[in-house]
Amino acid sequence: MEKNRLEAFSDGVLAIIITIMVLEMKVPHGPDWAALRPLLPVFLSYVLSFVYVGIYWNNHHHLLKACRHVNGGILWANLHLLFWLSLFPFVTGWMGENHFTPLPSALYGAVLLLAAIAYYILQTLIIAEQGGCESKLAKAIGRDWKGKLSPVLYAAGIALSFIRPWLAGFIYVFVALMWLVPDKRIERVVSE
Amino acid sequence: MEKNRLEAFSDGVLAIIITIMVLEMKVPHGPDWAALRPLLPVFLSYVLSFVYVGIYWNNHHHLLKACRHVNGGILWANLHLLFWLSLFPFVTGWMGENHFTPLPSALYGAVLLLAAIAYYILQTLIIAEQGGCESKLAKAIGRDWKGKLSPVLYAAGIALSFIRPWLAGFIYVFVALMWLVPDKRIERVVSE
Amino acid sequence: MEKNRLEAFSDGVLAIIITIMVLEMKVPHGPDWAALRPLLPVFLSYVLSFVYVGIYWNNHHHLLKACRHVNGGILWANLHLLFWLSLFPFVTGWMGENHFTPLPSALYGAVLLLAAIAYYILQTLIIAEQGGCESKLAKAIGRDWKGKLSPVLYAAGIALSFIRPWLAGFIYVFVALMWLVPDKRIERVVSE
Amino acid sequence: MEKNRLEAFSDGVLAIIITIMVLEMKVPHGPDWAALRPLLPVFLSYVLSFVYVGIYWNNHHHLLKACRHVNGGILWANLHLLFWLSLFPFVTGWMGENHFTPLPSALYGAVLLLAAIAYYILQTLIIAEQGGCESKLAKAIGRDWKGKLSPVLYAAGIALSFIRPWLAGFIYVFVALMWLVPDKRIERVVSE
Numbered sequence: 001m002e003k004n005r006l007e008a009f010s011d012g013v014l015a016i017i018i019t020i021m022v023l024e025m026k027v028p029h030g031p032d033w034a035a036l037r038p039l040l041p042v043f044l045s046y047v048l049s050f051v052y053v054g055i056y057w058n059n060h061h062h063l064l065k066a067c068r069h070v071n072g073g074i075l076w077a078n079l080h081l082l083f084w085l086s087l088f089p090f091v092t093g094w095m096g097e098n099h100f101t102p103l104p105s106a107l108y109g110a111v112l113l114l115a116a117i118a119y120y121i122l123q124t125l126i127i128a129e130q131g132g133c134e135s136k137l138a139k140a141i142g143r144d145w146k147g148k149l150s151p152v153l154y155a156a157g158i159a160l161s162f163i164r165p166w167l168a169g170f171i172y173v174f175v176a177l178m179w180l181v182p183d184k185r186i187e188r189v190v191s192e
Numbered sequence: 193m194e195k196n197r198l199e200a201f202s203d204g205v206l207a208i209i210i211t212i213m214v215l216e217m218k219v220p221h222g223p224d225w226a227a228l229r230p231l232l233p234v235f236l237s238y239v240l241s242f243v244y245v246g247i248y249w250n251n252h253h254h255l256l257k258a259c260r261h262v263n264g265g266i267l268w269a270n271l272h273l274l275f276w277l278s279l280f281p282f283v284t285g286w287m288g289e290n291h292f293t294p295l296p297s298a299l300y301g302a303v304l305l306l307a308a309i310a311y312y313i314l315q316t317l318i319i320a321e322q323g324g325c326e327s328k329l330a331k332a333i334g335r336d337w338k339g340k341l342s343p344v345l346y347a348a349g350i351a352l353s354f355i356r357p358w359l360a361g362f363i364y365v366f367v368a369l370m371w372l373v374p375d376k377r378i379e380r381v382v383s384e
Numbered sequence: 385m386e387k388n389r390l391e392a393f394s395d396g397v398l399a400i401i402i403t404i405m406v407l408e409m410k411v412p413h414g415p416d417w418a419a420l421r422p423l424l425p426v427f428l429s430y431v432l433s434f435v436y437v438g439i440y441w442n443n444h445h446h447l448l449k450a451c452r453h454v455n456g457g458i459l460w461a462n463l464h465l466l467f468w469l470s471l472f473p474f475v476t477g478w479m480g481e482n483h484f485t486p487l488p489s490a491l492y493g494a495v496l497l498l499a500a501i502a503y504y505i506l507q508t509l510i511i512a513e514q515g516g517c518e519s520k521l522a523k524a525i526g527r528d529w530k531g532k533l534s535p536v537l538y539a540a541g542i543a544l545s546f547i548r549p550w551l552a553g554f555i556y557v558f559v560a561l562m563w564l565v566p567d568k569r570i571e572r573v574v575s576e
Numbered sequence: 577m578e579k580n581r582l583e584a585f586s587d588g589v590l591a592i593i594i595t596i597m598v599l600e601m602k603v604p605h606g607p608d609w610a611a612l613r614p615l616l617p618v619f620l621s622y623v624l625s626f627v628y629v630g631i632y633w634n635n636h637h638h639l640l641k642a643c644r645h646v647n648g649g650i651l652w653a654n655l656h657l658l659f660w661l662s663l664f665p666f667v668t669g670w671m672g673e674n675h676f677t678p679l680p681s682a683l684y685g686a687v688l689l690l691a692a693i694a695y696y697i698l699q700t701l702i703i704a705e706q707g708g709c710e711s712k713l714a715k716a717i718g719r720d721w722k723g724k725l726s727p728v729l730y731a732a733g734i735a736l737s738f739i740r741p742w743l744a745g746f747i748y749v750f751v752a753l754m755w756l757v758p759d760k761r762i763e764r765v766v767s768e
Contacts, residue, residue: 005583005637007197012396012591015204019212020595022278024603027216031290036299050278054271061197061267075637076756079630086598086626098607107612180268199389204588207396211404214470219408223482228491242470246463253389253459372460391581399588403596406662411600415674420683434662438655445581445651564652 003070006078010060013082017089018053021046024093042096045108048172049092052112055179056085059119067126074129077122084115105168106161112172113154120147150175195262198270202252205274209281210245213238216285234288237300240364241284244304247371248277251311259318266321269314276307297360298353304364305346312339342367387454390462394444397466401473402437405430408477426480429492432556433476436496439563440469440503451510458513461506468499489552490545496556497538504531534559579646582654586636589658593665594629597622600669618672621684624748625668628688631755632661632695643702650705653698660691681744682737688748689730696723726751 025042028035060081067074091111095104157171217234220227252273259266283303287296349363409426412419444465451458475495479488541555601618604611636657643650667687671680733747 005587008200008584009587009591009633011197011201012204012588013595015201016208016592016595018274019205019208019278020599022282023212023215023599025282027282027285027289029289031286031293031296033295036295047275050271050275054268057201057271058264058267072634075634076630079626079633082594083623083626086595090598090601090603093603094607097603097605101607103609103612104607200392203389203393204396207393208400210466211397211400211470214474215404215407217474219474219477219481221481223478223485223488225487228487239467242463242467246460249393249463250456250459392584395581395585396588399585400592402658403589403592403662406666407596407599409666411666411669411673413673415670415677415680417679420679431659434655434659438652441585441655442648442651 003064003067006070006075007064010064010078010082011057014053014057014060014085017085018050018057021049021053021089021092024089024096041099042093045092045096045100048176049088051176051180053085053088055176056081056115056119059179063123063126067130069129071125071129073125074122077118077125081115081118081122084111084118087111100165100169102162102165105165106158109154109158109161109168109172112175113151113158116147116151116154120151123147146178149178195256195259198262198267199256202256202270202274203249206245206249206252206277209277210242210249213241213245213281213284216281216288233291234285237284237288237292240368241280243368243372245277245280247368248273248307248311251371255315255318259322261321263317263321265317266314269310269317273307273310273314276303276310279303292357292361294354294357297357298350301346301350301353301360301364304367305343305350308339308343308346312343315339338370342370387448387451390454390459391448394448394462394466395441398437398441398444398469401469402434402441405433405437405473405476408473408480425483426477429476429480429484432560433472435560435564437469437472439560440465440499443503443563447507447510451514453513455509455513458506458509461502461509465499465502465506468495468502471495484549484553486546486549489549490542493538493542493545493552493556496559497535497542500531500535500538504535507531530562534562579640579643582646582651583640586640586654586658587633590629590633590636590661593661594626594633597625597629597665597668600665600672617675618669621668621672621676624752625664627752627756629661629664631752632657632691635695635755639699639702643706645705647701647705650698650701653694653701657691657694657698660687660694663687676741676745678738678741681741682734685730685733685737685744685748688751689727689734692723692727692730696727699723722754725754 025039025046028039088111091104091108095108098104153171153175157168160171161168217231217238220231280303283296283300287300290296345363345367349360352363353360409423409430412423472495475488475492479492482488537555537559541552544555545552601615601622604615664687667680667684671684674680729747729751733744736747737744
């Protein structure tokens with residue numbers, strides 16, 4: 001039951017984050033294409049961030065399904081993850097409004113990186129709670145190449161932001177697509 | 193239990209969408225009718241969109257009630273639907289602020305159309321998960337004339353936006369009313 | 385289970401309404417009392433509306449506790465109630481920003497009145513679903529003097545807004561206090 | 577079941593509060609450090625408030641876990657707590673935008689103090705509902721030195737705001753850290 005409330009709170013926060021990001025797309029005053037065009041980059045970064053929050057919700061869902069007990073550490077690791085995700089609307093709006101210029105693009109990558117680290121901490125605590133490496137989840141995640149590759153790519157994206165911002169954007173899109181491919185591993189072991 | 197969390201997250205997102213749309217009705221500064229009058233079209237499009245989100249919540253509710261298992265495809269089809277619905281506040285605000293001019297009216301129809309397609313995909317995946325045409329839901333939906341007629345009408349609305357915007361508005365209202373008539377089909381079969 | 389989702393969705397909408405009202409209290413730029421003072425009426429109308437939404441949540445909670453089955457009519461009556469409640473942030477902000485002048489004060493009363501009517505419709509449908517006057521809820525509500533007196537007082541408040549706005553404000557506060565006295569009736573019968 | 581809905585509603589409100597605070601960090605227009613720098617104090621007060629709302633969610637979670645029955649008094653004490661917490665986005669934004677000047681800093685402390693008092697009232701009512709001092713929760717909380725020390729420190733923070741605002745900020749951070757140390761007491765007794 002304790003777990004349910006953690007899920008409910010996280011669902012609430014994720015639902016709000018994914019929805020208020022759209023508020024950064026300010027309703028334009030004119031009724032024509034010219035008024036709409038400046039919103040295109042904002043829209044594109046909204047799509048990207050929507051997919052990212054969707055991925056996090058999806059993975060969070062699988063992660064907690066594998067979790068039976070919740071302790072204080074897990075509660076705070078979860079809040080820590082939600083903190084970085086709560087910055088998505090801000091960095092998404094900033095990147096979108098500034099057409100993928102260096103600093104906004106690097107900051108976007110930094111928040112992605114910090115969220116990934118927070119997710120890793122949460123995952124580690126949940127595995128520890130369930131009895132170390134023997135736990136179902138640990139087996140399911142196995143070598144977790146996606147979880148290990150993503151931070152490296154985010155870091156590359158941050159560095160590339162200052163040289164070729166569009167390459168950074170390309171990397172962020174690539175990582176999102178990589179995660180979109182459904183993560184069969186956890187599903188398989190859990191449903192055994 | 194997996195299903196519960198999908199419902200909870202969707203409820204959260206739909207609750208937020210339906211509520212933040214009202215934020216597009218900016219509080220006017222003057223205390224008289226003159227200050228309130230420009231908000232009338234914004235209010236009308238708010239009412240229309242509120243009804244649409246209500247219809248989606250209602251149908252989504254019935255759809256998932258008929259659903260037992262949730263897989264990765266259903267999770268993402270659901271997020272895809274929520275994505276288009278999350279654009280309602282934006283297109284509602286734009287259409288309202290520009291008094292139902294061609295482009296905002298067409299964009300509103302386009303988002304309605306894309307949400308309808310997303311709903312159809314979600315419905316198809318849920319039926320597939322439950323064992324094809326033999327599933328309860330497939331029987332309940334039957335020929336699904338509303339689901340098939342709506343996209344056609346939305347497309348007509350988009351086209352008409354550029355000729356007679358008020359006719360497009362009329363069509364959007366008509367489709368909403370068509371759905372407001374309660375969908376007895378699913379209720380009947382499910383409660384058998 | 386159907387009922388649970390209706391409650392969850394309503395809780396979501398009410399939670400958002402009660403919280404986004406605070407966004408109408410725009411953060412002032414100066415750091416002193418002079419900057420804070422214009423916000424006092426906004427704050428007072430926020431408090432009033434917070435209490436009203438709290439009352440609705442409270443009553444809604446008791447109403448649905450007494451309800452076993454949910455049908456299409458109840459779903460829409462509930463959405464209808466949520467619609468009028470969703471206008472609270474707007475009318476609260478307008479009344480607060482215009483220091484309780486006639487029109488904003490009357491509109492506030494009108495939304496209160498329409499929400500009360502919507503609540504009455506919902507209550508009637510839930511009683512009907514449970515088997516007419518014999519239902520537990522009908523007995524619990526009994527003569528329901530609060531529910532009958534409130535619309536009369538709201539109507540009086542609307543009329544008085546154009547003569548003595550402060551008297552309208554007084555009436556709205558009075559009705560809120562009247563409801564704050566806990567509604568023992570339903571609790572008693574339900575817990576029997 | 578009654579309790580579940582109280583939790584769900586509180587979770588919703590807390591999830592929204594913790595998330596809309598980020599909206600006070602307005603997306604800057606420029607793409608460089610100069611545009612970002614003014615947001616640093618806003619960011620810092622966001623972090624502080626995020627931690628505070630996290631602490632309240634955490635404690636609220638433990639408090640209600642220990643609670644079996646919910647009555648009218650508890651419902652309103654809970655809404656009273658949520659009211660003060662709902663002012664966090666406002667006072668956070670004001671303090672952040674005015675770089676921790678006296679009045680915003682004192683108001684922040686005042687809202688912290690009022691929320692602490694509201695929490696104390698809620699806790700007292702829950703203990704009373706469960707049969708006075710014999711209740712599990714009362715034993716678990718014991719002397720509750722954190723709960724007793726915090727209001728004193730908040731009051732000190734309010735007073736110091738007018739003399740040394742940075743000292744007030746230091747105190748608010750200190751109290752947050754004090755609570756971050758996980759509260760083993762309740763967890764221990766409840767899980768016995």
